[in-house]
Amino acid sequence: MWWQKSRxxxxxxxxxxxITKHTDFTFIKFLGYGSYGRAYLVEENFSQKQYVLKCLRPKHRRSQKTKRKFMQEIQMLEQLALPFIPSIKMTGILLDLPFFVMDYLDGQTFEQLIFDDGQKFTITEALSITQHLLTQVISLHNKGIVHRDLRIPNILLVKGNLHIIDFGLATYIKEVDFATIRNPKRAENHISDLYFVGHFLLFLLYSTYEPTSRKEKSWQEELSLPIEVACYLETLLCINEPFKNAEDALKSLPIKK
Structure with missing residues (x-):
């Protein structure tokens, strides 16, 4: 609504x-917002190093549930302490709302690479990138955390290395019977992350696709994929019986060793 945007x-x-009056940072610009938070680019005055300040959105000011979720994101980032995850520099309260300052990753998301830059990925390149992503997903799961939002805007390429951002929907892994899962995206176990990895891989593969007909078809019909790649995707997307875990998905990746 317009009034909420204005607010x-x-x-x-x-x-x-x-930020200008009460911190040791200089405000650079507004970066964007998600379900829970608004993000800003700031620069530390004495080091001139840039960081991202993420603050809970004011519309959630009275929601204790959302505040707990926001604080959980902070807890998870501190707990993970992995090289491909932004590190937290500080936390605090800003205008009565919780915030945290984390590393700024100066790279491009795969959304920007594909849709803004028009970058194209061959099948071999797409599988290689997926291999690196799965390695990182395994590290997350080994820490007991599932991201649940591994979309192309949340995966960055920084100097040739993959990084994962935005843990706003992340949760601690639970034992979940696959038969009870109605929506793989929201599953609180490895199923969710592998499902998103499947869609991530599809975006990479579609980067070289040139439509020849206006008729809408399934990805199986539109993409000329080797049968082992198509079967692998169907397993990630739960069309076939899903992988038991991320390690299983990595071992099964149809890539030349």
Missing amino acids: ETKFDKNVQYY
Whole structure:
């Protein structure tokens, strides 16, 4: 709604004023927002190093459930301490809302690479990138955390290396019977991350696709994929019986060793 957008734009100006007057950072620009938070690019005054400040959205001010979820994101990032995950520099309260400051990753998301830059990925390149992503997913799962939002806007390429951001929907892994899962995206176990990895791989593969007909078809019909790649995708997407875990998905990747 327009009034909510206006209210949050006003909030951004208040954040800029607060950062300038009450912190050792300089406000650079507003970066964007998600379900729970709004993100800003800031620069540390003495080091001139850039960071991302993420603050809970003001519309969630009275929601204790959302505040707990936001604080859980902070807890998870601190717990993970992995090289491909942004590190937290500080936490605090800003305008009565929780915030945290984390590393700024100066790279491009795969959404930007594909849709803005028009970058194309061969099958071999797509599988190789997926291999690296699965290795990182295994590290997350070994820490007991499932990301649940491994979409192309949340996976970055920074100097040739993959990084994962935005843990707003992440949760601690639970034992879940696959037969009870109605929506793989929201599953609180490895099924969710592998399902998203499947869609991530599809985006990479579609980057070279040139439509020859206006008729809408399934990806199996549109993409000329080797049968082993198509079967692998169907397993990630739960069309076939899903992989038992991320390690199983990595071992089964149809890539030349």
